[in-house]
Amino acid sequence: MSLDSIDKRILEVLQNKGRMSNAELSDMANLSASACHRRVQRLEKDGYIRDYVALVDPRKVGRPTTVFVEITLSGQADEVLDAFEQAVARVPDVLECHLMAGTADYLLKVVAGDTDDFARIHRRYLATLPGVAQMQSSFALRTVRQTTAMPI
């Protein structure tokens, strides 16, 4: 159920090099290949490792602009929230959506090509989201740090 120091080491390594071969990984963990392999399988089965993914450079595929959008809904009823969440999950340009405590109800992270492209995304998708009372967009000028690696 819980992780020993070897498991943590494996997770740390795979979080940074997800395609490392089992042979090399077993070296990093000071284990035999089979022992290492069984640990990785357990970490996958138990849900510690959710997925392996390739990270694509946003600039290379025309999405250099990150915009955070704070959204206030017109009500707090479950139906309003559910409808909003289902709709927002279908927008491919929205990478993240968080239900927030405090001022705004939701915080969205959106990737766009530029400000014009964000205007397109806004018109086409965001403006049609149900139950929205207020929306405030903040542009990122530059991303200083961006990682998917959890501190272990």
Place this chain on the structure above:
Amino acid sequence: MSLDSIDKRILEVLQNKGRMSNAELSDMANLSASACHRRVQRLEKDGYIRDYVALVDPRKVGRPTTVFVEITLSGQADEVLDAFEQAVARVPDVLECHLMAGTADYLLKVVAGDTDDFARIHRRYLATLPGVAQMQSSFALRTVRQTTAMPI
């Protein structure tokens, strides 16, 4: 330099299954294994694919709480910004840091165990960041959507 529809298909697939075998990937792309392999190598070499990583479940490793922290600096001089950015990059609990346009100067995405753990991170790391004039933290109650896949 640019991507045809087959390249895009390959990126889409690898963004969701980063450890897919080249054999299976070549099926998805309707290519021979060798042709597919050369495409992937080119996408890696040209920087379209930045990395392969394992995604670890934040809940499983004791980081179920996401906090967004808006930070205003005491000045806009390059030295102030540089010092801040170098310091923030060393905090393992900060997964993202964006320089923002508009109200706040920086937006940080922090992962914590719970509110008490965030208090620890705040005391130990955030409170010691240089040049900070104001800091406002917003807790995420629930993450509705979280993906690393760029729309292609």
Place this chain on the structure above:
DNA sequence: AATGAAAATATGGTCTC
């Protein structure tokens, strides 16, 4: 771009501690 051969890697069994 396809084919086939060689090398590397992953996977699963079995034994031992």
Place this chain on the structure above:
DNA sequence: GAGACCATATTTTCATT
């Protein structure tokens, strides 16, 4: 229960066409 060693299957990689 966990690790090491070994055998086999799969995959990658590269030369050739």
